[in-house]
Amino acid sequence: MTVYDVARALPGIEELRDHSRGLAMLDAVLCPEWESRYYSFDAHWSEREQLASMKDGQGDEYTIVLSQAGAFARVFAHESMLSPFGELADGQTWPGVLDGVPEAFAEYLTEPAFTDEDGVHVTTACLWREPADTAWHTGTVEYPDAGDDREDPDGSGRLLHLLVDRSAEAYAEWASDYYETPVDLEAVRHVLALRPLTPEVVATLNPEVELADLAEDIAEIGYPTA
Template identity: 40%
Template sequence: MATISTRDLSHLPEVSRLEKLLQSLAMLDAIVCPEWEYRYYSFNAKWGKGERMGSMRNGSGDDFFALFNAYGCFLKGFEHECKVASMPELCSQLYEGVPAQFKGGVTEPAFSPENVTFCLWRAKDASKWDHANVKLPKGNDPDGSAYLLSPLDGDPETYCDFAGEYYEMEVDPDLVTAIYEHRPLTKSMALELNADADWKDLKADAKEIAYTL
């Protein structure tokens, strides 16, 4: 798994690829974990007018929210045990420089804007991700970004390892790859991944995620 953090964002996918990846992760979680409240990843293709939102919540107080619109992507995260989490004076600084097109993400109550340890953004036509020029405390992962962002390396094996650890399930790497590549999901694919999957519910999940069946 490639390390992705605010110190090195070169392995974080560009905007359109990140959006597709978060859709894939949400679709996989919907198959592997029928109970929505226990899922790690989710995606709402109709979050707002012209907006889509991908998120991660690990149930232990850590999360990230990625807001996609016509301009690009805004992503903010919170890792509750990192050094920055205990430095509230840095919170407002992390939002400095956020383009006006993403200001809604900074104030969105559902994103818990007061809980932030890192914040990124990227316009669709930009060559790289950007973030505020904030001096972070010393340490291996002071803002928790490596912990929360490294799973977004685009490698299907990363999800296979995650499912084994988090859901205690072995998933077929070929099927995970197919969903990473956004191949249409079929009932047989879903049942191969999880024999207990409910196809009717998954069709509703796919509609919310905007994943093709």
């Protein structure tokens, strides 16, 4: 799977926004320590932007900026052959990855959060979608035909997996493995549907967390309340 396959499988902007909020809320319940969470959502990244993000703690990540201009997504797989820090890329963003990014998202090409100290965009895959678009767009990339990651050369298939497969089953399976604890499927469905949290749902997901403990997370994520 490459970024082209992912682009065809991703949902529209609003569905992506809602699903990202659900993923972040689930992680907030399952993992009280913010630094150890996988998925996050900042509904107040700026006055006009929200940010959905993922960090796996091993150097891989994605960030998706959501605004009135649409959605701009970058993926970074640190072991990808396309990594700017790999031997093939020679310290530069892989050719084509950022080609065609429209003016509406031009500021994100120099955004310090997405670039290194030399101004190189730390990205192995990039996607964007404006409000009037009927599909996601990507640059035109030629992938090297070498190495063990030829089936997912830019890391987008693996790192955006739970945005492509948005089922409760997919998250429950992933979270059970990642957090090493059983994860209740119905509770996952409740949260991914963005229904207001209840003490019972929270306790089902994590008996060591109470609803009141999540007030700051709920506000940051912009998760619906009763």
